[in-house]
Structure formats: structure tokens, C-alpha cells
Amino acid sequence: MFAVLLLGLVAEQAPTPEQVFEKRIGPIFKSPDPSSCVQCHLAAVDLKNYIRPSSRETFLSLRDQGLIDLDTPEKSRILALIEMGKAEKGAALIHQKNRTAEYEAFAAWVKACCADKDLRAAPKLKADELAKPPRPVAVIRHARKDQLLESFTNSVWAMRFRCMSCHTEGSAENKKLAAEYGDRVAWFKAAGPEATLKYLMESKLIDTNAPEKSLLLRKPLNDAKHEGGVKFLVGDEGYKAYRRFVEDYAKIVGDKYETAADLPPKQTARAFGTDIWLKVTNTPPAWADKLVQVKVFAWDATKKAWEAEPVASTDRKVWGQGKLFQHSLTLFAAPGSARAKAWTVKPELPNGRYLVRAYLDDGKLAKDWNTELGAADFVGEAEVTSAWPAGYGKMTVVDGAKVKQP
Incomplete structure (x- = not known):
């Protein structure tokens, strides 16, 4: 009881x-x-x-x-x-x-x-x-920090070689600059993309109210005083990557995305920054002091044809007086592919045949930074065989006189 x-x-x-x-x-x-x-x-x-x-x-x-x-x-x-x-x-x-x-x-x-x-x-x-x-599930997922990190790695981090090593924490050049200007110049963190993103989110380099005015953009344009001079031109690959990221970040933290249709397009390729350099000598007079984009296509031995999508690209303003174009390559691979997995460890191009295609900007990028150079801007191509060694002093060289319309 x-x-x-x-x-x-x-x-x-x-x-x-x-x-x-x-x-x-x-x-x-x-x-x-x-x-x-x-x-x-x-x-x-x-x-x-x-x-x-x-x-x-x-x-x-x-x-x-x-x-x-x-x-x-x-x-x-x-x-x-x-x-x-x-x-x-x-x-x-x-x-x-x-x-x-x-x-x-x-x-x-x-x-x-x-x-x-x-x-x-x-x-x-x-x-x-x-x-x-x-907000719908797609917007909630897009605003996750791991998704932002993935986007950052595929954009700003992939373009870090365009800034040479001046802003890379721990490099010889950066140590000199840090001694003169302070640690703020070392914003590409040695710990990797996550540490770099965290630093940028806490810094004043991104203006979430007016992302297009962010110092992260204005400095490489030399629109705000930049000791390194001009590193970007409006509409080039580096500018596009940085601007798309800062605009997306500003919309995320401002909770500006209301529907899945408002989200930016999905990235169809993974980007990998490299210290592999391409040089085009004896550039045509029409290229002088204009932005040229070069896309690199690999040879598919099984299909006996050039791959449909570029395996690498780069762009830069041509030095007209010296008839010279040179810049580091950014590599591209389909997400989840064997290339993407291998390049996560070490991005490199194997020795072999490649097709170099050149596209000339005649001013349209300055009018609309978000536009892309395409068939109408194509000015020629040339085949090259290279092992693509890394390093500024080991550039793969193409004679501009051989870059011709097929």
C-alpha cells in the first residue's frame, strides 16, 4: 500500500x-x-x-x-x-x-x-x-559558415598568388612589409583559408554596407593607395572573384537573401591558385596596354581532342612597350573529380600538349565588370607542350606571333 x-x-x-x-x-x-x-x-x-x-x-x-x-x-x-x-x-x-x-x-x-x-x-x-x-532551407544553408568558407576558398583564396607574397604571412617579402607597416599587411594567414577568412571578417577590409567600396577591392585596383601598385583591373578574374565574394558576404550577414532565386549561381568548377606562370612574348600590336585573358585547354588522348572546358586560365594587362604578357595560372576542376581531389593536395599540370586561347578586352569589362569574355573577343590560339614548372623564373613561354585564328 x-x-x-x-x-x-x-x-x-x-x-x-x-x-x-x-x-x-x-x-x-x-x-x-x-x-x-x-x-x-x-x-x-x-x-x-x-x-x-x-x-x-x-x-x-x-x-x-x-x-x-x-x-x-x-x-x-x-x-x-x-x-x-x-x-x-x-x-x-x-x-x-x-x-x-x-x-x-x-x-x-x-x-x-x-x-x-x-x-x-x-x-x-x-x-x-x-x-x-x-527563410527557405536553401538560404539557411547558404548562410552557413562552412558554405561561406567553401566560397572563399574557391574565390579570394584561389587568387592569392595574384598578390604575390607581399600579403602572405611569414614570407620574406611580407616580413619586410610587416616590419614597416605592421601585421595588418599579413592578411593571407599561414594557417590557411579558414584563418584568413576569420581575419577578414573581423577586419575593416570588407565594407558590408557598400561592398563595392571595400578596401579588399580598392587596394589592388590602387583606387586606395596601395604600395604594391595595380594588381587588379575592373572586370579581370581577380576582381570578379573578390567582388562576387564580398557582395555575397554582405548580403549574407545583412540577411538580404529572401528566396533561393536570390542566391548567386552555383560554382561549377573548383579553383586552385598556383605559382605556375605563363608568358606570352612578342605580343601583337593590337594587344598593347589592353587586358588579355588566356585560357588553357588540355589534350584528351582518349578522345583525341582538346577538352571542352579550360583546365587553367589567367589574365593581365599587356605591357605594350615590351610586347609582353605574363601572369600566374589558376587551375580549374570539376567538383569531386580525380583532378579536384589531387589538386586539393598539390595543384599542378602534368607534362603534355595544351592549347592556349587568347581573348582581348576592348573596354567592355570596364563598362560591366560582371560580363565574361567569349567568342566575340577571341583573337587567336597556339599549341604548347610543357611540364608547367612552378616559380616566377620557370615560366612556360608562348611566342605571340604563333597565336593566330584557326
Whole structure:
């Protein structure tokens, strides 16, 4: 008899879902501070987006969206979402205490809700009663930090050789400049793209209110005083990569993307920066002091034809007086391909036959930086056989007199 009474007392003392919600979930909903979502997401989502004013509405909303596992509450997707950033290191530790509190609160509340038979069987909510982020899944994913890092690696980081080694932390040139101008010139971090991106996000080099006016763009244009002189021209490959990145970043942190259609186009190739140089000597008079883009195509021995997509490219303003074009190559590979996997370790071109195609900008890039040079701008091609050694003093050389229309 005593045991029965004791069990009844324990049952009466077990907190109801409403009590757990009021004590543990309510404070999260009412807090002005962002949730631990900010560790992985720069915008578009917050844990509060999934909470309704009442325990019942919140549970039904999560249940109806497939975020609750009624039979095994501890495996509920809402808990997995909260836990997503747990394995990350470094700055992630700052968010761990917050995430742990969120997880424990939701775990206790979800368990209490799933034990309530009437709540489990309650009718579904109407679509407009569901609590969820205001942005679609595609936008939420695009605003994730790992997605931003991938974009950065494929754009700004891939173009780092255009800045030579002046801004590369630890290089001989950078050490000299850092001694004169301070560590701010060492913004390409030796630790890699993630450390570099973190530095840029915390610096004044990106203007999120007016991204086109960012120092990250104006310096290489020499629009803002730059000791290294002109490194970019409006519309060249480096400028495009940097500007597309800063504009995308500004829209992400400003939560400007509303629909999937607003997002920038998916990148169809992975880019790899290299210290492989191409030189074109004896350039035609028509190229003098104009921007020329060179695309490099590899020979496909199995098909006995040139590959359809360029394996590398570069562009630069021709030195008219010296009849000279030279610049480092950026390599391209299809995501997930054997080339992309190999070049993640060491980007290099194998010895063999290649076709060099040249495109001349006659002023249209300055009018519209986002346009591309194409068939109408094609001025000639030449075949070259090279092992493509890396290094400024080991350039692959093409005679401009041999670059002709086919």
C-alpha cells in the first residue's frame, strides 16, 4: 500500500510539458541574445524561430515538421540541429555552454511532451501556424559558415598568388612589409583559408554596407593607395572573384537573401591558385596596354581532342612597350573529380600538349565588370607542350606571333 502511494506521489510530482516549457524553453524564447545557431550560421535562422508562445503549439509545430521522434525522443531532429556545432573547435567553445543549456532544456521538454498521449495524438496545425525560420532551407544553408568558407576558398583564396607574397604571412617579402607597416599587411594567414577568412571578417577590409567600396577591392585596383601598385583591373578574374565574394558576404550577414532565386549561381568548377606562370612574348600590336585573358585547354588522348572546358586560365594587362604578357595560372576542376581531389593536395599540370586561347578586352569589362569574355573577343590560339614548372623564373613561354585564328 505504501509503495502504491509513493508511486502516485512521484507521478504527481513529475513536471508537466507546460511546466518544463515555462521554466526552460520560455527563457530561450524571450531572451534578446542570439542562440547557439550563430556558431554555424551567419544569418537566416535562430532557435527561437522554432518556438511558439505556448508549449502545446511549439510541440505540435515541431512534430508536424518531422522534428520530433515520438517513439525515441532523444533522437529527435530538433536536438540534432542544436548539437550540430558541438564537434567544432576553437571559437566554438564560446558557444558550448549556451548549446548545452539549450540541448538539455529541449531534451527534457521533448521527453515530457512525448509521454503525453493526448498531446501526441492532437490534430495537426494549419500550415500558417507552424513555427519555422522566415527563410527557405536553401538560404539557411547558404548562410552557413562552412558554405561561406567553401566560397572563399574557391574565390579570394584561389587568387592569392595574384598578390604575390607581399600579403602572405611569414614570407620574406611580407616580413619586410610587416616590419614597416605592421601585421595588418599579413592578411593571407599561414594557417590557411579558414584563418584568413576569420581575419577578414573581423577586419575593416570588407565594407558590408557598400561592398563595392571595400578596401579588399580598392587596394589592388590602387583606387586606395596601395604600395604594391595595380594588381587588379575592373572586370579581370581577380576582381570578379573578390567582388562576387564580398557582395555575397554582405548580403549574407545583412540577411538580404529572401528566396533561393536570390542566391548567386552555383560554382561549377573548383579553383586552385598556383605559382605556375605563363608568358606570352612578342605580343601583337593590337594587344598593347589592353587586358588579355588566356585560357588553357588540355589534350584528351582518349578522345583525341582538346577538352571542352579550360583546365587553367589567367589574365593581365599587356605591357605594350615590351610586347609582353605574363601572369600566374589558376587551375580549374570539376567538383569531386580525380583532378579536384589531387589538386586539393598539390595543384599542378602534368607534362603534355595544351592549347592556349587568347581573348582581348576592348573596354567592355570596364563598362560591366560582371560580363565574361567569349567568342566575340577571341583573337587567336597556339599549341604548347610543357611540364608547367612552378616559380616566377620557370615560366612556360608562348611566342605571340604563333597565336593566330584557326
